[in-house]
């Protein structure tokens with residue numbers, strides 16, 4: 001089957017690459033020529049474990065190629081996957097400008113029946129509106145269908161997640177499109193992966209509700225951690241014990257400095273916004289957003305409580321990516337706190353194993369360092385913002401000798417308090433007793 005995938009970001013590149021690995025003939029398109037140039041020289045523009053090897057294998061076999069020429073890529077394509085970004089607009093709504101510009105091109109190119117698959121996360125009603133839009137722009141009577149097929153992969157484990165999904169959601173009212181989708185996803189049905197078939201609207205909503213539920217779990221445990229700070233209880237044990245209840249489950253109950261990334265923040269906002277358009281106020285979404293903002297701010301206030309006035313203080317941030325194993329810093333709590341610290345007169349240094357190039361583009365004012373120890377030189381405090389494995393066994397006597405003051409704020413609770421206190425540090429964490 002000849003497939004075109006539009007958008008070579010975390011979703012499009014992984015989807016296109018994995019489908020080619022199933023033996024399909026895939027062309028990946030992006031309007032960012034620097035990404036396509038990199039891909040055509042054998043490099044991968046994003047950091048994603050295992051991805052480069054699968055790309056190289058399929059390019060070599062002639063099943064995977066990259067281009068900026070959308071018109072040419074659409075020629076003879078039987079299925080078009082759309083994986084372009086749907087970022088947050090100022091008012092919280094999802095920005096669909098990229099989706100509609102692609103729709104214009106598709107309308108000009110359609111000559112045979114084609115399935116258009118929306119992988120991007122889009123508000124409820126988008127598939128139907130896009131169908132009418134493309135129909136209105138067609139210059140022939142070519143038939144097509146739109147399938148809403150939201151993606152649930154996580155950055156950092158994207159290839160594995162795409163290949164081993166918990167479920168596949170297919171939203172369409174067309175039997176013809178559904179049978180083509182089932183053919184595309186046939187390798188998954190052989191693995192007994194459940195396929196949920198539904199309407200476009202339900203599929204669109206499933207994605208937003210899924211991300212809102214995850215954001216809710218994070219915000220819930222963050223509030224519990226704050227209550228533990230106040231009461232002296234231990235959030236780790238609370239989470240462990242409630243997680244043993246099968247109705248609650250143990251996942252996504254790790255407190256920290258708030259959630260970030262390119263999905264949860266924008267998707268909770270978008271859900272809140274489009275719900276209003278349908279005449280419903282989704283109060284929980286507003287609360288989740290508020291709690292998450294508060295949690296990021298709490299990192300700043302706890303640091304201030306320890307250090308006092310931040311003017312002239314040096315703060316070392318360990319980890320910038322919004323989570324380990326990715327280079328993505330979009331909406332990362334680290335960048336929020338860095339900006340707050342700088343606005344209060346502190347000097348911010350930072351080290352991240354993978355995400356520094358991305359962070360530099362957003363905050364060039366940070367003093368970027370080649371390793372943890374350089375970042376911490378003469379620092380008044382080191383703050384672990386991302387739980388990268390390489391931060392789990394730091395040399396604390398070395399750190400103590402080179403920092404101005406031995407202060408460690410472990411926002412992700414990767415250390416046992418006693419160990420750090422015995423090493424001569426003041427230790428702050430999130431919702432665990434410090435003794």
Ligand SMILES: NC(=O)c1ccc[n+]([C@@H]2O[C@H](COP(=O)([O-])OP(=O)(O)OC[C@H]3O[C@@H](n4cnc5c(N)ncnc54)[C@H](O)[C@@H]3O)[C@@H](O)[C@H]2O)c1
Pocket residue numbers: 006007008009010011012029030031032035083084085086098101102119120121122151152153154155262263
């Ligand atoms: N990142 C994730 O973990 C994840 C998971 C599930 C769903 N999603 C959703 O998938 C969508 C894509 O997310 P992403 O993280 O891959 O985004 P991304 O920003 O990493 O990639 C989007 C790509 O689309 C390209 N693009 C934009 N406009 C284009 C156009 N007109 N023509 C061709 N290419 C164009 C961009 O250059 C970019 O390379 C979003 O809707 C997101 O919410 C993301």
